[in-house]
Amino acid sequence: xxSDSGKSVDAxxxxxxIRRARGWVSERVGSPWWFHGGLGLLVAQQVVxxxxxxxxxxxxxxxxxxxxATVLVLCARRATGVTPTxxxxxxxxxxxxxxxxVALGAIWGAALLGREAVGAVAALAVGSLxxxxxxxxxxxxxxxxxxxxxxxxx
Amino acid sequence: xxxxxxxxxxxxxxxxxxxxICVALAATxxxxxxxxxxxxxxxxxxxxKQLRTLQEAGYVxxxxxxxxxxRVRTWVSLTGRGRQALQGHIAELRRxxxxxxxxx
Numbered sequence: 309x310x311s312d313s314g315k316s317v318d319a320x321x322x323x324x325x326i327r328r329a330r331g332w333v334s335e336r337v338g339s340p341w342w343f344h345g346g347l348g349l350l351v352a353q354q355v356v357x358x359x360x361x362x363x364x365x366x367x368x369x370x371x372x373x374x375x376x377a378t379v380l381v382l383c384a385r386r387a388t389g390v391t392p393t394x395x396x397x398x399x400x401x402x403x404x405x406x407x408x409x410v411a412l413g414a415i416w417g418a419a420l421l422g423r424e425a426v427g428a429v430a431a432l433a434v435g436s437l438x439x440x441x442x443x444x445x446x447x448x449x450x451x452x453x454x455x456x457x458x459x460x461x462x
Numbered sequence: 463x464x465x466x467x468x469x470x471x472x473x474x475x476x477x478x479x480x481x482x483i484c485v486a487l488a489a490t491x492x493x494x495x496x497x498x499x500x501x502x503x504x505x506x507x508x509x510x511k512q513l514r515t516l517q518e519a520g521y522v523x524x525x526x527x528x529x530x531x532x533r534v535r536t537w538v539s540l541t542g543r544g545r546q547a548l549q550g551h552i553a554e555l556r557r558x559x560x561x562x563x564x565x566x
Binding site (some may be wrong): 319320322323326329330332333334336337385386389390391392393396443455 | 468476478481482485486489490491492493495496497501535537552554556558559562
């Protein structure tokens with residue numbers, strides 16, 4: 309039977325291996341460049357529709373947002389060969405929350421502004437697009453860091 | 463939320479290639495077979511063999527949805543049991559190295 313000290317040396321090598329594997333995976337996760345742009349456009353169209361239209365159109369727009377986001381996720385999964393888990397570490401969790409709040413805030417804000425402020429609605433839509441893209445890249449970066457540091461179940 | 467599993471050395475997971483596979487799978491919801499092959503830098507046959515061992519232990523599940531044009535991609539994910547075993551194994555590795563002097 310293997311001694312505990314022999315096992316310890318082996319264990320250190322295994323822990324180094326775990327760190328390397330996490331580092332490698334952290335480089336693999338993250339969305340393709342087009343993912344955040346696509347998501348930004350979907351959020352922006354919902355902001356515009358909520359600002360200038362009402363009733364059925366907002367529902368249609370919401371459907372486009374949900375369907376489009378699903379298609380983007382499936383395409384990203386296919387392109388990267390990896391399906392990231394839902395936010396997993398402290399940084400990724402925080403950024404995902406901020407990202408959702410910004411999108412919901414912009415959609416809600418556009419509804420408050422209404423048709424009388426088309427210019428402001430358009431600015432809000434552009435702002436939400438940019439914020440979605442920038443926060444998306446920040447989220448990817450946070451996710452990579454969380455995985456590399458092992459902020460996960462493993 | 464389940465409690466952290468206690469330290470437990472797992473012979474199945476400890477083999478280097480299987481350990482790398484489990485660590486990669488723990489960081490993702492699902493990973494494609496070719497990504498694991500790239501991670502290990504070995505042939506398809508070697509990856510398949512390691513996955514079969516993990517599957518028989520109930521640590522991973524494999525799904526093969528048919529892609530467009532008939533291409534089959536194999537997706538691999540860690541089961542709850544596999545995740546627990548990995549956590550226990552990593553805890554045991556940490557316990558074993560706790561008293562060792564720091565590496566250079």
